[in-house]
Amino acid sequence: MRRPDVIIIGTMKCGQTSLHTGLETHNDIFLTPEEPRFFHGSRYHERGLDWYLSLFEGRNEAVVGEGSGFYAWDSWCEETAERMGRDVPDAKLLQIIRNPIERIESHWSWGISNGQAWGSINEAVYEVDRLIEMSLYWRQLSRYREHFDDEQIKVLFLEDLKSDPRSFFWDCGRFLGVDPDGFDFEDAATPKNKTADKRTDTRLVQRLRQ
Numbered sequence: 001m002r003r004p005d006v007i008i009i010g011t012m013k014c015g016q017t018s019l020h021t022g023l024e025t026h027n028d029i030f031l032t033p034e035e036p037r038f039f040h041g042s043r044y045h046e047r048g049l050d051w052y053l054s055l056f057e058g059r060n061e062a063v064v065g066e067g068s069g070f071y072a073w074d075s076w077c078e079e080t081a082e083r084m085g086r087d088v089p090d091a092k093l094l095q096i097i098r099n100p101i102e103r104i105e106s107h108w109s110w111g112i113s114n115g116q117a118w119g120s121i122n123e124a125v126y127e128v129d130r131l132i133e134m135s136l137y138w139r140q141l142s143r144y145r146e147h148f149d150d151e152q153i154k155v156l157f158l159e160d161l162k163s164d165p166r167s168f169f170w171d172c173g174r175f176l177g178v179d180p181d182g183f184d185f186e187d188a189a190t191p192k193n194k195t196a197d198k199r200t201d202t203r204l205v206q207r208l209r210q
Contacts, residue, residue: 001053006031006092006176007084008067009144012134013106014098015158016069022161022169022188028178030061035068039084040077049087063176065091072140075133085147092176093144098158100135107131165189 008016008031023029038044038052056064071080072095084091097103108121108131118124125131137155144153154175161168166185173180 001050002056002059002064003053003088004056004065004091005063006065006094007071007088008065008094008096009140010067010069010072010095010134011097011103011137011140012069012073013103013110014069014096015161016067016096018158018161018188018191019094019096019156019172020067022165022183023172025184025188026173026178026182028062028182029176030056030059030064032056032066035070036066037068037070038066039087040068040070040073040080044083052087062178067094072137073130073134074140074143075129078143081143081147084144089148091148091152093148093153094156094172094175095137095141095144095153096156096158096161097137100137103135104131107134162191 006029008019010016020031024031032055036043036052036055038047043051055066070076071084074080084093104125105121108118108124108128111118111124111128118128141153141155154172156168156172165188169183169185169188170180173182
């Protein structure tokens with residue numbers, strides 16, 4: 001069965017949705033429409049590797065893959081990188097990151113807009129461990145470097161995607177071995193899933209709106 005050529009390993013609130021949809025504008029790239037969340041969750045043991053590989057069965061694109069913003073959250077599952085290294089050792093990995101403080105702010109805003117009782121951001125950074133943990137990029141990356149060669153890993157920056165999307169995706173194309181001019185650069189440059197566009201109402205206001 002065919003194995004993924006590329007896996008986006010996150011990080012959450014760093015532009016993974018924009019990266020995912022931008023890569024999909026290339027005719028030679030297929031990414032699963034939903035996050036399988038296979039390597040870090042219970043599905044790894046419950047459904048098994050054959051189920052996971054079936055997600056890529058019959059695809060004719062030069063590059064197939066998937067992504068999950070939780071793959072970088074190493075404290076959620078410390079075995080994620082090891083599982084990938086064992087089951088898909090030839091895959092290339094993409095990790096998109098951003099200014100860590102801005103990532104924390106975006107994550108907090110996203111949580112509040114989704115009804116999380118996290119309080120103010122100053123309170124949340126002390127009470128919600130993942131706000132800090134998911135900004136520890138070097139720790140996350142170091143786990144993967146134990147199981148993949150550096151040539152298989154590419155770290156991307158959300159700031160580069162925003163400032164020069166054409167060069168950003170052109171660089172991705174070269175890394176993945178597809179025509180770097182094959183992306184729809186105009187569509188790929190359109191921001192996706194922006195937290196700033198979501199309302200950050202209090203729970204009381206949310207209840208009143210309902």
